[in-house]
Amino acid sequence: MEISGMLLLVITLFLSYFSLNIHCLSTHNDQNQITTYIIHMSKSQTPASFSDDHITWFDYSLKSVSNSAEMLYTYTNAIHGFSTRLTAEEARELETRPGIVAVLPETKYELHTTRTPMFLGLDVNSGLFPDSNSVSEIIVGVLDTGVWPESKSFDDAGLGPIPSSWKGICESGTNFSSVNCNRKLIGARYFSKGYEASLGQPIDVTKESKSPRDDEGHGTHTATTAAGSPVSGASLFGYAPGTAKGMASQARVAVYKVCWLGGCFSSDIMAALDSAISDNVNIISMSLGGGDTDYYRDIVAIGAFSAMEKGILVSCSAGNGGPGPYSLTNVAPWITTVGAGTLDRDFPVYVVLGNGLNFSGVSLYPGDSRFGDKLYPLVYAGNVSNATNGNLCMIGSLIPEKVTGKIVFCDRGGNSRVQKGVVVKEAGGVGMILANSPANGEELLADAHLLPASAVGARFGEEIKKYLLSIPNPTATFLFQGTKVGIEPSPVVAAFSSRGPNPLDPQILKPDIIAPGVNILAGWSGAMGPSDLTTDTRRVPFNIISGTSMSCPHVSGLAALVKAAHPDWSPAAIRSALMTTAYTTYKNGQSLEDISTEKPSTPFDHGSGHVNPILSLDPGLVYDLDINDYLNFLCAINYTPTQILTLSGKIFICDMTKNYAISDLNYPSFALPLLSNNNSTLLVKKYPRTLTNVDSKASTYIVSAKVQSASVEVSVEPQSLSFSQLNEKKSFTVTITAKTSEPVNTFVFGQLEWSDGDHIVKSPIAVSWT
Structure with missing residues (x-):
């Protein structure tokens, strides 16, 4: 994996992968080493003497194991509890105290890192979208590296008063004050206590702003x-010249800075x-996160569960671990997991060789002008x-003398x-x-290089290498072509975009959807050059970067549009609308391509397909879910009451007489993982x-229903559903039958469609033998 050129940054926007994957670091080291823990308390077990003052109860519990420890944060919404610094022995002792649900060690997270509105069709059919007043009531919360408030993208011209629903603040700090917020950027906060505790000292404000200000650009x-x-x-x-605007350009923005030079804690x-x-x-957008640990240990999954319960849709990046399988992060079924695709825009530069051949x-x-x-x-x-x-x-x-x-x-x-x-430039190279x-x-992936350069694909790279190694005095030059649009095919699934199957629960198909995430133009920080290198002194108001970090906020903004059009819809209904209206073929009928294989992509690559904003506003039907559905899902994956309480904050006892099944979750997709063996008995799943x-x-x-292989059969009962009124519900059952056992790593894909002539409600099907 490639690493950042920004030596001071541990949070790295991999300009090759813009990796936003999470790397969990173990904090269980020396028994006397003090580390940060998140303490999850049971609200229902609050002693009567502390019923009106749970903070005192938190402090009482903490002081029972340590007289010197102090609370970093207290939590009342995402969880009920606090964070503090303890030794491993103190943490174990605290875990035995009454009312303690879980003691979770600090985890370090790292970031996953115009033409898009036109590409998505947001510049046409404007009459189909919710009016600007409705959209301006929607608030998108972004957890990232902060904000550069001077960006013209936060101009509040034409916006009315801040929504009355807003309860947040604009927090002052280094190089940032409340006057930096306006009717567009309505809120800004920063959270650094965990980071400073890991540093063992306060933030050095000469190197980074202890405030919501974005010194990095990603946020x-x-x-x-x-x-x-x-x-x-x-x-x-x-x-990429033109008008740059966000997906929900009339929505309000609230920024929460959680990522610093040393990481996101x-x-x-x-x-x-x-x-x-x-x-x-109304919407939470996080281009960071986990997924490689159980939900009840994953802070993002825990917080997203609480947000979902309160009607907030949480959109997260799928990660940049592709094209390998099982590389997904943020796979909880209450999170909308977003992969990345390309636009129909490119920035070509040709490599012209001395033998007359040229490669794009x-x-x-x-x-x-030298070239x-x-x-x-x-x-x-290498030579x-x-x-x-x-x-x-x-x-x-x-070696400079040779370069x-x-x-x-x-x-x-x-x-x-x-x-x-x-490195080439410092050694004296010209390109x-x-x-x-x-x-x-x-x-x-296009980069803002500091010298003339061209990135070429693997095949062209081999051809150029053969030339330069075959003759004594090879030569070359560059021809820069600027910006070109109308590139086909597009979109294609980005090679870096993380892939399924779902590493935690293979019966839940992930990613959910893909959106533009390659070479995306958007606002940038005035404190960082476009190459993300400390040696880059250039400053730009907009930058072009790539990653599922970029695809995630596309879906966050589009979800805001759907929410504005349908304010009473649940997060699951909004996600369903985005998923069931997504497309998996080009206009010529060919399947979306996976650029890593140059073959048709699969639901493990693109989920339900590429987002289609216009159709998502009128999906016809939705697959809805509520808190009880997710609690039943937790029973189906055999979570204990304590694990369910840790994740959901709910005391929920699974009914031992009930047969819980992951396949019962009302999800807009179908995944059936099978073990490969010699048993020819039919396997039937409902x-x-x-x-x-x-x-x-x-x-x-x-x-x-269609599948690609005769080894799998899909049937549906009933085969028609009639609706006579708004919000009417109808049930059906899909039966997937695997007729034969297949070799390991055999995959069969298909699609289920419900149509009334005006709407097509689509769901992917994936059957795999592992």
Whole structure:
């Protein structure tokens, strides 16, 4: 995996992957080492003497194991409890005290890291969208690296008063005050106690702002993608010119800074979720998160459960661990999990070789007059290096005497793509060709390099390498082409986008959906250069970056539009509308492509498909879920009462006489994992589902189901559903029959559709043998 070129940052926006995957760090070290713990208390077990003052009860419980420990935060919405610093022995002792539900060690999280409105159809059919007054009542909460309030994307011109539902604040701090908020950016908070506790000292305000201010750029980018105001004449160095605006450009933004130079810490994230719920946001967007641990140990899953219960949709990035399987994060069924696809826009630059052949690549370097007609010597980094991995252009690895005045061919891996260019530049090189590895395939992510450069796919990289290694004096030059739109096919699933099957619960198909996440233009911090390198002194109001970090806020903003049109819909209904109206084929009928294989993508890659905003506003039918459905799901995965209490805050005892099943969850997709063996006996699985009519007119829906293999059969009863009124519910059962056992890693995919002639309500089907 590539690492950041920003040596001071542990939170790394991988400009190759913009990795927002979570890396959980164990805090169970030396018994005397003091670390942070989140203490989950049982509200129902509050002693009568503390019934009016639970904070005192928290403090009493804490002092029973440590006279010196202090509470970092108290939590009342996302969970009932507090965070503190304890030794491992004190934590174990506290866990035995009455009323303690769980003692969770601090977890460190890291970030996952225009044409989009036009690509999604938001520039047409405006009459189909909710009016601006309705959208302006919706508040999108963004948990990230903070905000650059001076960005024009937070202009509040034309917006009315702040919604009366808003209960939050605009918090002052280093380089930030309450005057930085307005009717667009209505709230800003920062949460640093967990981070400072991990540092063992206060934040150094000469290096980062102890305030909501975004010193990194990622938070500003995600917030403006979700709900930025329209800004005409936006571009990055002239690339991707046009009007930049967020998906819900009239919605309000509330920012919660939880990520710092040293990472994003779970105690801070929990405090932010607690505040966002109290502040009455409608949508929570988090381009970070976990998923590689049980739900009751995952702070994001716990906080999202509380938000869901209060009617708040939580949208999270799927992670950038693709194209490998089981690489997903944020897979809880009450979270909307978003993967990444491409736009129909590219930034081509051609590599022209001395033999006359040329190969297309991409770059956000704005061109160089030295190139075009003049050819430069071309060298392979592995031949001009003093390091064993010299082909990777690592820091200090190139020999200046062999590089000066030449174009250097570098292979991907080991460090960030933009940092390789800096290495070449510092060694005296005039340009760089950066070739994908076979794992990266043909996916091209554009970067704002600090020297003339072109990133090329794995195949072209091999062709160029053959040329430069086959003759004594190879040469090359660049031809910069600017911005091109109308690229086909598009969208395609990004290679970095994390894939299923679901690593925690394979019967819940994830990701839920994909949205634009490659080469996305949005607002940026004035404190950081576009390459994310400390040596980059350039400052830009907009930047182009890639990752599921970028696809997540697209869905967050689109969910805000659906919420504005249907304010009474639950988070599950909104997600269902986005999922069942998504598309999986191009206009020519061909299946969406996976760029990592250049073959048709599957539901493990794209979930229900690529989001379709216009259709999502009128889905016809939705698969709805409430708190009881999710509690039954927890029983189905055999959670104990304590684990359910830790996750949900509810005392819920599973009925031992009831046969709970994951397949009973009213989810808008169907996944059947099977064990591969020699048993030829039929395996039959039933999926009861209920659809809610959200169309005002009476209609009858007819079902159809298709699968790709004769080894799997899908039947539905009944085959038609008639609705006569709004919000009427009808149930049906899907039966999936595996007729034969298949070899390991055999997959069969299909689709279930309900249609009344006006609406098509689609759900993916995935059967796998493992």
